[in-house]
Amino acid sequence: MDRLKNFIEDFGWPRIIIGIFLLCLFITAPFVGVRVGTSISDTLVRVGMNGVLVLAMVPMVQSGCGLNFGLPLGIIAGLLGATTSVQFGMKGLLGILFAFSIAIPLGLAFGFLYAQILNRVKGEEMMIATYVGFSSVALMCMAWLLLPFSSPVMIWGYGGSGLRTTISTDGFWNHVLSDFMSVQAGSFYFPTGMFLFFVLMLTVVWAFFRTKTGTAMTAVGSNPEFARASGIDVDRMRTISVMLSTALGAIGIIVYQQSFGFIQLYMGPLYMAFPAVAAILLGGASVNKASITNVVVGTFLFQGILTMTPSVINNLIKTDMSEVIRIIVSNGMILYALTRKTRVKR
């Protein structure tokens, strides 16, 4: 009994409730006429789409910079990579690799600047990250209007300048990762390539945290004073983690776009950090501790709920309440993590 209690306390009520909720959704699904095959493959596709974005949370959480609400900054780097690739008419695997090759250095550069801000505001990173993200999105809104892009598929038909709000990746590198070795069996579809890529990214981050730098980074996150005393350059570790997070955000959004089929500009990236933050917290991460397992479990649970609630609840009570449930679940999860009294003071 005590062990059960401990387990519940460790795992947290919200996660248990949400886990049970998701389980109920999967169990009821066949009875209300939702095809389980489609649901599962929808969930999997969305896990692949969002996985890298969620992974982008890990380095910053581990180095003690808190939840990366500044994810839009990384997304912007990714968008610049994607639009440049389309501008040059790059197609297929080459196109997406080109997008990555532009986005990653940009992400690292943005991350470096962003880290200079965050290193000066230790302890208040999250709120500032949110607004740095927001203001960079707004700044880029102006840039999308003014940057000298000229590809006719991207700019507004009239006026002849300024990028469109959504740009189709169709004919360029739509589904290049998803369709690589993908499996199609009836209504079940599995985007093998996208998952291979996700696993590759997970491995890279996992391996990174086993290097000397990675270990030092974790030390900074667990106890900055102790880390400083043992000769670790705290600011440098934090800078590296922010650069890594931002670059992962840039990669993540390109993976997202190739599966989604559209590049969303302007206010599109504004709220994209919140689902990713909610997902990693749902997976068991806290404000200053996150692991690869948290990413995988969290993304699956969160995207599972997003996919299953509309179809199941719709069929059950003939009302679409998915949006409300999504808002309450994701923000409730973040709220829970923020208000949780940390047992070990850092």
Added chain:
Amino acid sequence: MMNRLKQFLISNSVPIVFVGLSALAIPISGYSAGYLVQEMITRLARNSFLVLSLLIPIMAGMGLNFGMVLGAMAGQIGLIFAINWSVVGIPGLVLASLISMPIAVFLGFVCGNVLNRAKGREMVTSYILGFFTNGVYQFVVLYAMGNILPVTSPQLILSRGYGIRNAVTLTGLRLALDRAMNFQFKLGDFTVNMPIGTFLLIGVFCLFILWFRGTKLGQDMRAIGQDMAAADSAGIAVERTRVIAIIISTVLAAFGQVIFLQNIGTMNTYNSHEQTGMFSIAALLIGGATISKASISNVFIGVTLFHLMFVVSPTAGKELIGQAQLGEYFRVFVSYGIIAAALVLHAWKRLRERQASRRGLRGETQG
């Protein structure tokens, strides 16, 4: 003398920059003085109350109350019921305020207690709490109203039989307060409307804040804002006082939203409250307030400057580059950017103070 001037310039740098920006943008936009004066008066009447509601939590050291959107939601629920029972005019607004009050007290109580569990990160927590409550609000308004809650007016309910429409016209309530005591004067060939009643209410509120600062409770809050640990050892009930600060702010934000919407005349049931928080906070910061210090004059200067930019920038953007959209994005950028900058400056200052005091302990003089 030089030093004092320098000090003045530094401590008021944000408003000065915005005065400069406006001075550049106004001639470009080509608006007449009469039009701009009218716009500023309208917007001061519309927004001041909301922005004033932010002052008390700042006094209590809780930072910018992003949770004021909770109050805004309560205000909107009040308005929905006032419309449903078709009570018009001033009585309608009073009724809406009375209904919203217990809801706001309850939400403020919840918010205060949540924030007590997240000391040191009040702002981000209240911000997320705003999103969370928005989910609950949508559930209540979109599903419970007309189903469980007795809202029947066809003017409000969606055609499917329950849930409130996206845009609700505030028939009979529109401008009820602003037109109650309207004063007109001529400026050039432009007739300017001056809503005296609204300004009286705002004035009363300012007096309330001044009075409140002097009370025992107000003094307690200021002590907590200075140093929470010291206040605690001095016997002040820190957590309780913090909850009260948030409750007052939430209730006032509810009233503020009622005033705001009666001026606009239509309520976007699902969006009106979302921007309230951001615009109010940006306005306060542009007025020269910081996270830990804000005065009544900051509110009025801020609302004027922020909304001057708000009115002028799209037209200025259009005249300059030929795209009004650019001006729109510019003002969005400024609202977000100013909040980001204020937060960064405040946190940076605090970090330096902490480091300085740590150095002091070590006995180093230079470092």
